[in-house]
Amino acid sequence: MQNMWRKSSAFDRVGRAIKNKYTRTQGQYLAFIYYYTKLNRIPRPQQWNAAVFRTTPPAVHQMVLKMEEKGFISRTPRTPRSIRVLLPREQLPGLE
Numbered sequence: 001m002q003n004m005w006r007k008s009s010a011f012d013r014v015g016r017a018i019k020n021k022y023t024r025t026q027g028q029y030l031a032f033i034y035y036y037t038k039l040n041r042i043p044r045p046q047q048w049n050a051a052v053f054r055t056t057p058p059a060v061h062q063m064v065l066k067m068e069e070k071g072f073i074s075r076t077p078r079t080p081r082s083i084r085v086l087l088p089r090e091q092l093p094g095l096e
Contacts, residue, residue, distance in 0.1 A: 022067070024093075025053075026070075030067065030073070030092055033085055043082070046083075047060070064083065072085065073086060
């Protein structure tokens with residue numbers, strides 16, 4: 001029987017992410033987070049992403065939670081700017 005309390009590794013999360021295709025909007029969030037972090041070496045605050053995607057900070061936060069649940073990103077709760085994209089660059093869409 002599999003241990004239900006075992007923490008999944010980054011590899012497990014990436015494997016799940018490959019099986020769970022992201023939506024168009026999630027893909028744009030992922031690509032934006034990836035490129036912003038690559039250029040600036042630190043992720044952008046979630047509230048600032050609301051302006052880029054013309055939405056509200058709570059909507060951005062819900063998107064981040066959903067992408068973390070699906071295994072597309074990892075983050076440390078209550079730690080600002082801790083989002084990491086777990087998918088390889090080849091699996092991310094281009095920014096529109």
